[in-house]
Amino acid sequence: MVRKxxxxxxxxxxxxxxxxxxxxxxxxxxxxxxxxxxxVAEAAQAGIRxxxxxxxxxxxxxxxxxxxxxxxxxxxxxxxxxxKADEMRAIAKxxxxxxxxxxxxxxxxxxxxxxxDKIGAEPFAVFLPDDIxxxxxxxIGAMIEQHNEHGANVIAVKEVPDSAVPFLGIVDGQPVGEHxxxxxxxxxxxxxxxAPSNLAIIGRYLxxxxxxxxxxxxxxxxxxxxxxxxxxxxxxxDPGVRAYRFPGSHFDVGTPAGLLKASIYAAxxxxxxxxxxxxxxxxxxxxxxx
Ligand code: G1P
Numbered sequence: 001m002v003r004k005x006x007x008x009x010x011x012x013x014x015x016x017x018x019x020x021x022x023x024x025x026x027x028x029x030x031x032x033x034x035x036x037x038x039x040v041a042e043a044a045q046a047g048i049r050x051x052x053x054x055x056x057x058x059x060x061x062x063x064x065x066x067x068x069x070x071x072x073x074x075x076x077x078x079x080x081x082x083x084k085a086d087e088m089r090a091i092a093k094x095x096x097x098x099x100x101x102x103x104x105x106x107x108x109x110x111x112x113x114x115x116x117d118k119i120g121a122e123p124f125a126v127f128l129p130d131d132i133x134x135x136x137x138x139x140i141g142a143m144i145e146q147h148n149e150h151g152a153n154v155i156a157v158k159e160v161p162d163s164a165v166p167f168l169g170i171v172d173g174q175p176v177g178e179h180x181x182x183x184x185x186x187x188x189x190x191x192x193x194x195a196p197s198n199l200a201i202i203g204r205y206l207x208x209x210x211x212x213x214x215x216x217x218x219x220x221x222x223x224x225x226x227x228x229x230x231x232x233x234x235x236x237x238d239p240g241v242r243a244y245r246f247p248g249s250h251f252d253v254g255t256p257a258g259l260l261k262a263s264i265y266a267a268x269x270x271x272x273x274x275x276x277x278x279x280x281x282x283x284x285x286x287x288x289x290x
Contacts, residue, residue, distance in 0.1 A: 002144045002206065003050055004118070005043045005125035008111035009036060010056035010102040015255055024059045026129045028259065031266040035253050036062060037091070038134075039127040044094040046141035048125060052115040053099045063099045068092040107225025112207075113215040121209045123147060126228070128203025132262055134269075135248030143206045143244050146180060152240035153211070153232055156204035157181070158250055165195045169229040171243055172196035181243040183236065188222040188229040199243065201229065202250060208239055 013025030020028075026036035040051060053062050069088065076085035102114045112126055125140050133139045133156070143154040157171055172185035185196055205228070214231040221227040232241055251262035267277045 001047075002123050002125055002147070003048060004052065004122065005048045005050070005127055005140075006052050006054060006112055006115045006119065007036065007039055007127045007129055008054040008102075008108060009059060009062050009129060010054055010111060011105060012056075024055075024062055025254075027061055027065065029263075030132065030251075030253055030259060031263045031270075034065060035132065035259070036129045037065070038132045039129040040066065040094055040097075042133070042138045042140055043125065043127060045138040046125075046144060048140070049095055050118075051095045051097050052118040053097065054102050054111045054114050055099045056102055056105070059099075063097050066092060066094065066097040107220065107227055109215050109218060109226035109228040109231050112228055113212060113226075116212045119209060119212075123206065123208050126203075126205040126207060130252055130254030131203035132251045132253055133202070133204070133246060133248040134265075135246065139244070139246045139248050140204050140206070142179070142246065143204060146242055146244055147206045150240065150242060151208075152242045153208055153235055154206040154242045154244055155183075155232065156202045156246050157199045157243040158202050158245065159198050160200040162192055162198065164200065165192050165198060166190065169201035169227075170195045170197060171199050171201060173199075173243060176242075179245045179247065181245065183241040183243055185236070186229055186233050186241070188227045199245070202246070204244075204246075205232070207232070208235070210239075211235065 009024060009026045011025065013020030016025050016028060027034040030038065043051060055062060073085045073088050098118060100114045100118060102111050139156055143156065146154045160168060166189055169186060169188045170190055171183050173181040173183035176182045187194065211231055214234050218226055218231045221230045235241060251265065252258040253262050267273050
């Protein structure tokens with residue numbers, strides 16, 4: 001049973017300046033929900049109950065978003081907008097949330113280590129909220145099933161073009177099922193020549209708590225940061241590492257273009273706006289000669 005997840009949200013959000021001067025990056029909306037909402041909803045759908053956000057200063061709004069806002073809910077109720085009020089209450093019921101402060105941005109591995117005391121000695125999930133994966137069956141749920149079956153750590157992967165390889169974690173392994181790989185190696189942000197494959201780590205991890213001891217010891221790696229990939233690599237033999245090549249639709253909302261694509265994709269899933277958006281895109285593309 002996996003009950004807990006870590007969601008690192010600390011950082012300056014440099015790619016989204018100037019908005020991130022005042023708003024945490026993961027609170028920027030993808031269509032009409034903050035980006036972090038999608039990771040939390042996926043976790044909740046897979047039965048995860050407790051979320052630990054790893055935050056930097058001035059990011060209280062991330063946790064607050066998942067709390068009740070009684071004043072707002074009452075105001076909506078009294079105006080007869082009960083459906084909206086219920087929608088707001090449902091967000092607060094998704095999961096229990098808490099935060100730990102990461103005072104220095106020393107890397108993803110360091111961020112995960114900050115949440116150690118909140119996780120304790122049980123297997124847990126990590127979500128990178130810049131990676132949104134839409135699937136009816138939650139990706140992390142399939143990874144939990146894989147973990148339950150094999151006891152191994154599990155990471156989500158997808159095939160990426162050569163141009164993306166130097167910016168991601170890349171894995172080496174053998175297929176052992178329709179969507180599963182048994183891994184024998186992994187490397188963070190390799191040059192194209194050093195990359196063992198085009199299978200890249202995407203921000204979902206299912207990890208055993210032994211990773212924390214490894215993270216205490218791991219030295220800074222790629223781009224001078226304490227890398228989660230380097231710690232997972234040290235667990236390759238025991239208890240082993242598997243990859244889940246997920247079938248869902250993935251968007252990297254860590255860049256403005258990716259965020260826009262995800263918003264359009266989300267709009268196309270909505271009956272009430274699909275037609276309007278499609279029409280507008282057709283006309284605009286024709287007019288712009290694109
Ligand atoms: C992190 C991980 C990397 C992974 C990527 C996915 O990198 O270190 O292995 O491929 O997320 O989004 P970052 O994007 O923080 O540089």
